[in-house]
Each structure stands twice: as structure tokens, then as C-alpha cells.
Amino acid sequence: MASRGAMQKTSNMNKLLILLLLLCLQACAYKTNKAIAESGNQSDPQSHAPQKYSVPSLDPGLHQSPINIFTNRTKKEMNHDHFVVHFQDKVTAVENLGHTIQLDFNAGSTITIKDKTYTFKQMHFHTPSEHLIDGMTFPMELHIVSATENSVTPDYLVIAVLFKMGEENQFINEFINLTPSLPYSKTFVKDNSIKLNDLLSLSPTGDLGHHYHYTGSLTTAPYTETVDWFVLKKIYQASPEQIKKINTIEGNNARHIEPKNDRLVDDE
Numbered sequence: 001m002a003s004r005g006a007m008q009k010t011s012n013m014n015k016l017l018i019l020l021l022l023l024c025l026q027a028c029a030y031k032t033n034k035a036i037a038e039s040g041n042q043s044d045p046q047s048h049a050p051q052k053y054s055v056p057s058l059d060p061g062l063h064q065s066p067i068n069i070f071t072n073r074t075k076k077e078m079n080h081d082h083f084v085v086h087f088q089d090k091v092t093a094v095e096n097l098g099h100t101i102q103l104d105f106n107a108g109s110t111i112t113i114k115d116k117t118y119t120f121k122q123m124h125f126h127t128p129s130e131h132l133i134d135g136m137t138f139p140m141e142l143h144i145v146s147a148t149e150n151s152v153t154p155d156y157l158v159i160a161v162l163f164k165m166g167e168e169n170q171f172i173n174e175f176i177n178l179t180p181s182l183p184y185s186k187t188f189v190k191d192n193s194i195k196l197n198d199l200l201s202l203s204p205t206g207d208l209g210h211h212y213h214y215t216g217s218l219t220t221a222p223y224t225e226t227v228d229w230f231v232l233k234k235i236y237q238a239s240p241e242q243i244k245k246i247n248t249i250e251g252n253n254a255r256h257i258e259p260k261n262d263r264l265v266d267d268e
């Protein structure tokens with residue numbers, strides 16, 4: 001039978017061992033976290049929280065947006081995707097959604113590509129840009145969002161327009177002073193006072209000009225991975241004052257770039 005002193009000694013030894021084990025585990029966890037952060041796989045602080053994706057059949061998180069587009073690693077496409085744009089230039093309201101400025105379209109404008117028709121929904125701004133070109137961030141990016149109507153989970157088509165600082169932009173002038181300063185409020189606008197055509201000059205043939213195309217996700221919750229992205233190669237201009245004004249209203253609202261994984265970017 002062990003003496004009381006020996007039992008006490010064994011118990012102290014056990015305590016010491018448990019303490020050492022805990023210290024070791026903590027050190028390992030610290031090392032792992034550091035490795036993840038440095039590998040860049042942990043894209044933003046929000047990724048600690050579990051994210052919900054609305055398409056269960058897809059691998060969540062592998063086809064996320066935005067991405068950094070390396071122009072010398074794209075797949076050159078000889079055949080341009082042909083867009084058919086039925087566009088009624090009617091912006092009905094300017095909304096301050098707190099995190100972005102959004103312009104709403106009247107129903108009836110559609111865009112068809114490869115026999116699939118999407119309805120124009122809304123457009124909104126990000127400051128700075130979400131997509132990067134060869135590692136370069138632009139001060140602003142416009143997203144023109146269209147979606148299919150006939151399914152529970154819509155397919156999206158988003159046209160992304162990158163802006164650099166330069167000339168004052170006529171299109172931005174048409175709505176910037178109508179944007180409500182109070183978050184979660186909207187201003188209804190008169191017919192034809194804001195014309196998207198002043199920005200894009202969408203031709204009846206639907207030629208969007210040269211662009212990068214890849215499949216990705218919405219860049220805000222629920223990060224649905226059913227988005228065809230068309231990032232225009234042409235870089236548009238807006239004055240520094242216009243970009244600053246939009247940034248003051250919406251803040252820095254760009255999502256961090258996401259891993260490209262197995263995706264190819266088409267150069268069209």
C-alpha cells in the first residue's frame with residue numbers, strides 16, 4: 001500500500017503533466033492559426049463564422065467571389081459570348097442600403113446569353129473594387145445584377161465595371177445628389193432622369209466589349225455560387241470627388257479576394 005506522501009507526490013506529478021499537455025496544445029493551436037493566416041487561406045475575419053450557402057449540391061466555399069484576375073493566366077476565347085440586351089433605360093429609385101448605394105430598375109429589361117434570359121434587377125457600388133486585376137485594386141467597382149426568374153435559387157449574371165480616378169462621370173452625376181444620406185431610405189426618381197446608357201452605351205447588338213468571364217458567387221450573404229461574372233476590360237473613369245462621395249456614404253464595402261481553386265478565367 002502506498003504511503004500518503006507517495007500518493008500526494010503522484011497526484012502533484014499528474015497535475016504537472018496535465019498542465020504541460022495543456023501548454024503544448026495551446027502552442028500547437030497558435031502555430032496552426034498563424035500558418036493559416038500566413039497562407040492567406042483565411043480570407044477575412046468573418047470567415048470564422050460558419051457561412052451558409054443556398055445551393056447544397058455545390059461544394060461550399062470553393063467557387064467564391066471576388067478573385068484576383070491574372071491576365072496572363074486566362075483562357076483566350078476566340079468566340080465572344082453574344083449578349084442580346086433588351087434594355088429599357090429606366091432606373092426607378094436610388095437607395096442608401098447602409099453598406100452600399102443601389103439603383104433599382106423598372107421591370108422589363110433583360111439580357112440573354114446562350115439562350116438563357118436574365119432580368120435586370122439592380123446595380124450597386126463597391127469602394128474600393130472587389131475584383132483585382134494582376135493584384136491591383138481599383139478605387140471603385142459597379143455591379144449590374146441580373147437574375148433568372150423561374151427557379152427557386154436564381155442564376156445570376158453580374159457585369160462588373162471597374163473605375164479609376166479621372167474625368168467626372170456623367171452617369172454618377174445623375175444620381176449622386178439624389179442618394180439619401182440616411183441609411184435604409186430611398187429616393188424615387190423620374191423616368192429617364194438616370195440613364196445607364198450614359199455610362200455603358202449598350203448597343204442593340206448587345207456587345208459589352210472585351211471582358212473576363214468566370215463562375216463565382218455573390219460577394220455578400222448568402223454567397224450563393226450561381227453567378228456568371230463578366231468583368232469588363234475597359235476601365236471607366238469617375239472624378240476623385242465622386243468616388244469619395246460614394247465611399248463616404250457606403251464605407252469600405254469590398255469583400256476580400258477568394259481563392260480561385262480549379263476555376264479558369266475566360267478572356268473574351
Ligand SMILES: [Zn+2]
Pocket residue numbers: 124125126143219
Ligand atoms: Zn456587389
